Structure formats: structure tokens, C-alpha cells
Amino acid sequence: MTTDTKPSEAEATPQPYVDLTDKDSAGTRWVRRIAVTSIVVFIGLPMVTLIVWSFAFRWNFPNMLPTEWGGKAWAYVADDSSRVFEGLWNSTKLAFLVTLMAIIVGLPASRALGQHEFRGKSTIEWLLMMPIIVPALVATMGIHQIFIRLRLTETLFGVALVHLIPAIPYFVLVMASVFANYGTALEETARTLGANKIRVFRYVTFPAISSGLLVASMFTFLISWGQYVTTLLIGGGSFVTLPLVLFPFLSGANHANAAAISLVFVAPAVIVLIMTSRQLGRDSSVMGGFGKI
């Protein structure tokens, strides 16, 4: 809290975040224009190209647009033989399972890292970063041997466990910073006011961390959604996710099919981005953990 002057001064309330909708200075306006332009150029335009490609039937150099249009690629996507829907269903199940597991494992861990000091804390933080530093391929090769013995290969649960490895660092970093920012005083206040631990979590902790939890969960979801190598190795090719369906097309000649599948693949990411953008803007503590990377 900032130093207070008079109780009547409502203006003294600190602004929790930078509100870009306020009247901006010329400098802020320019920053916003550049940001918006960058998003359009780097994210919007490639999407437009993909959409055009997915409806193209004949599109040869040097034509600016396809010379013949058609829905053949989309018909292929809808066909069972393409395994797109199977992949979509598996990817969705998998991403939800990974997210759930990340919450179960990561929430207590991030709370400990965010709110407590203990021996070996920096070592644990360093170990947590390892999956980001060490290529997933290396770790997964080793895990593969163990999973064969444990009969976890080619199973949904086995693949989900491996997806947890790259997902946990992001989940824990985001949530640890949320917990650190939120502190323990509010929970202790609630305890002294007569709330037991369960009610403290329900009425105080959960509402306070929920927006951060939403963002961390969506990161986890997207990390699982984008996994290719780990899924291929542990799933053994028989557990088909969307990236597994998509990747062969990327090196193939059929650009229209690749574009259509890519659009199916990228759709959840766009939806998640739109849903979380408001939370990211509002709660600056959510992004705080990334300062550590």
C-alpha cells in the first residue's frame, strides 16, 4: 500500500494496472499502433494465407490468388480416413488430462515455491527449468525405456505423463509468482476470523488465484496440444494426436490439405489466446514468473 494522505481522497487509490483505454499520450498511442500492426502482420496474415490455401484447388506461380477454388481439402479433413477427427479427439482428451494433472501436481508445488523459504529451494527451481533447457527428445528417449517396462507406452496416461515434463515448468512459474504476489496474510486473517483451512481455500485463496490458474492451465493445455516428438515416441504412433496427423503433410505436396489441417490445429490456440488476453492484461502478476526464465 502506498503512503496515504486523507481518507476522502479516492484518487489516492493506486492503479493496479496500466489501462490503455484511458486517454493516452502521443507516445502510448504509437506503442499501441506498433503492437496492433505487429499482431496483424505476424499472426493475422499467415492465418489469411492458410485460409486461402485451404480452399485452393490450383494455385501456381506467379498468380496472386488461386486460379481454381474448391472444398476438397475440407472434405478430406472431414473424412474418417484422414484421422483428423480422431486426432482432434485424442489431442483434446490428452490436453485436458495433462492440465488436470498439472493442477494436482503443480498447485501445491508452486505454493511452496512462491510463499515459503526452505533449504534447497534454488536447486528445485533450477531443476524445474531443466525441461526447458534439455531437449525433450533426450529425456523422452530415456523415459521410453522405463515406460516400456511399466507398460505405459501407447497409452493415454503414459503420453500425458510425458507431456507434463515440458508443461510443469510453465505452470509452476506462473502459479509461483501468483502465490508470491498474493502472500499469506489474507489466509491468516481469514483463519483468525473463524474460517477453517477448507473454507479459507474456498472463500479466500481460490478466488484470489483463479485468474492466474486459468492462464497457467491454458498454457499447459497449449503445450500439450503442440507436442509432437514426445507423443510420437511414447505413443508409438498408435496414439494419434493432431500434430501426428498434420506433420506428414507439411513436407508433402498437398498444400491445401496441410493448410486445412493446420487451421483445425491452430483453432484452439486462437480461442485460448482471445479468452486469456483479458486476464493477462488485468493481472500483471500472472506474467511475473516469466521474468525468471
Added chain:
Amino acid sequence: MTDVSLQQLSRRFGDNVAVRELNLDIASGEMVAFLGPSGCGKTTTLRMITGLLQPSSGDVLFNGKSVVDIPTERRGAVMVFQKHLLFPTMNVAQNVGFGLKMAGVDKKEINRRVTEILELVELPELETRKAHELSGGQQQRVALARALVVKPQVLLLDEPLANLDANLRITMRQLIRDIQSEMGITAIFVTHDQEEAVMLADRVALMFDGVLQQVGEPDAFYQRPRTTRVAQFFRNSNLLPGVKTGTMVETEVGPIELDDHVSADDGPVVLTVRPEEVRIADSSSAATNVVPAVIKSVIYMGTHTQLIADIGGSSWSVQAPATMTSEEGARIEFQLPKKHLWIVEDDSVSAAEEVAAS
């Protein structure tokens, strides 16, 4: 109406002793301040009273009954922190009503009591505001209302006047004192600020290094500090060593006569007089206890002038009138009024040894 008794209360963290065998009885309706520098164990003590922390040994009694086995949520010792005051996702009314909701009070009754208590803290008609829409002072009063509305056995406050400017401090102090005495609540607060402690508390308990140093009414710490460290914490570092015989003390700068109320064994002693009680001797002043001094620096403070002077090899601080003019190196005579002379136990050496040992 609850009296609190702390008996041989200790808390260790590994090898580190945060609180050592603390004994203190707090009367029902009394307001006591735990005062001390950060890390002195005052907050640890407070947390043991709430039950958020279990004592390593010793006991906490409310009305003569041990409460150490009663969990925080059923102990009725309500804590008001200085930071993170309000639940951010709740509005003012929900914040204030939280304790009542936890106690299972019905909604109508909650609303009635919330309205009532918000009037008491002079914040009516703010029920639907969110925490971040209030000023710091308003948040502090809402937090106080939230604690008071459950009629706690003991009210615990963490630096209740910190972060408030001088004017708001006086208002808030008055508010806390009025409500506390009206409701007859036993209140305990912690602070590192001696001004905050003496402004608000009936009695002050001063702690250093986990050990209770002195307990008493606020003026005792100014007029009758037990040790040199206590005196220094209350901004008095005027010390003059000497040898006491009866009511006379022989010092570097001549004999000093003590008042009858100063009791100490004959032998080596350390004399002190607060900076604001030292007089500048002139021809009209009494001839007793006049000591020669050399001015080392003169600092104009607006309301007064602060002199740093050397008396018999010790550095003294003297609060002189603002109109006083002098310069470095000037010779001057101070008069040490008999009724303000006091003998302190010298613990500065033992403190230095403690630091060296650790």
C-alpha cells in the same frame, strides 16, 4: 472480557531462538504494545497468541485456560495485518461480514451488524465498494471493522498506525482507543516504532533478541529506562559513567547529586538524562549538577536546536531552544536537573559480546 497470560512462552526455529521464556499478563480490556526492532520476536509472539504458530514450549492462557490446543479458527483471537488488508475479490460488506458468515450467522443479522459496525468506524454507505476503490486509511478502518464485528476475545494488530500520515495517525489512534474501550476488548499490537507504541498502548512490552527487556507504562521508557539499550531505543544515548556513594555520583566532570527516588547499589553506575531535560546553565540556575561541555555540532531543527556535545568523554545530545546560537568548539555548561537524573544498567558491553559470540 478476556485476560491473556503468556507463561514461559518460547519459540525456536532450528537453532535460532525467536522468543525466549516470555512471561506477561495482560488484563481484560487492556491495550498492550509489543515493541522492538525487526527480528526481535514480537511478531512471532503475536502469531503464537493467534495459534498461527505453535510455541516450542510454554503456554498461552485466555481467562486462565490454556488455548494452545485450540486451532486458530476457534480461538477468537482476530488478527489485523498492516499489508494485504482486505479480501480483494469481496466488497466492503462481504469483507466485514466474513467472520459472521464463518460463524453461521444468518444473512439479515449479518447485514444489520455490518451496517452498525461501519457506522462505528465512520464509514457508512461504502458497503458495495471493492477494496481497491478505497484509500489506505479507509481500508484500514474496514479491516478494523471486520475484526471488531465478530466481538473477538482478543484483538491483534500489526503496526496499526503505520503508513498513515501524522494527522491521520491521531484520528486513527482516537478511533481505535474509543472503540476498544467502548467494547472492552483486550488488544495487543506489534510495532517497531516507539512513537506508535506510546501513542496507543496502556502498557508497552519492549523486546530485544527474543527477550522481554522492560514492561511498563509508556512514560517509564522515557523517564525510567532499565538499561542503556532501552534508553537508546527511545532515542536517549546520553550516558555518563561514575561511581555512586549514597545520593552522590563521582564522575569525570565532578560530583552529581541524585534524587531520592533513584535506587541503585553503590559502586560503578551509568547516569542518564533525556536530551529534552538537559538545561543550559546560566548565572541564575542552581549551582548543583553543572557540568562543563564542548559543543561538537549544532543542528537547527525548526522547533528546536539539537546540540551534540562532549561531556567528560561521552557524546551527549541536548535539545536547546530554537533561538539558541552556538558554534562548534564552543565551551558551554549544562545543568542536569536532579529529578530527571536516572541510573541505567549498562548492557551495551554484553550486547556487543552477544554479537561477537553469534
